[in-house]
Amino acid sequence: MIMQNISFKGTVGKDWDSVDPRLKAFFLGLADHTRQKYDKGIILTCLIRSVEYNLSIGGNPKSAHLPSEGRAGDIRSRTFTAEEAAEIVAWVKMVWGNFIHFIHHNSGNGEHFHANINHPFKRDGWRNGV
Ligand SMILES: [Zn+2]
DSSP: OOOTTTTEEGGGGGGGGOOOOHHHHHHHHHHHHHHHHOOOOOOEEOOOOHHHHHHHOOTTTTTTTTTTTOEEEEEETSSOOHHHHHHHHHHHHHGGGEEEEEEEEESSSEEEEEEEEEEOOOOEEEEEEO
């Protein structure tokens, strides 16, 4: 897959194939949008979070970042202006509705966008192509 508009922090790219394919499609569409509108790609800073690490940072015990879920990702937001960030949040809401939960927030480790497939759309068995 050619991903000229998506890059990864550190070793985060190793988790790309461990997330729900619908989340990958979301990121590809979002990155295409930000490239077209702002001439900027996106940087994914977190996809999967191990159970141990999630516990250590006080993460939600049912976090969508957990390996068993694989339906969340974080995006660096400081590459966008505050106005662009607000537009991006609005664009995601308009295009993806309630399928994707998308927020620009600071959870303690710096400002970023957090995206996850909402719980009602959770699909078990996707790793096996079901
Ligand atoms: Zn997150």
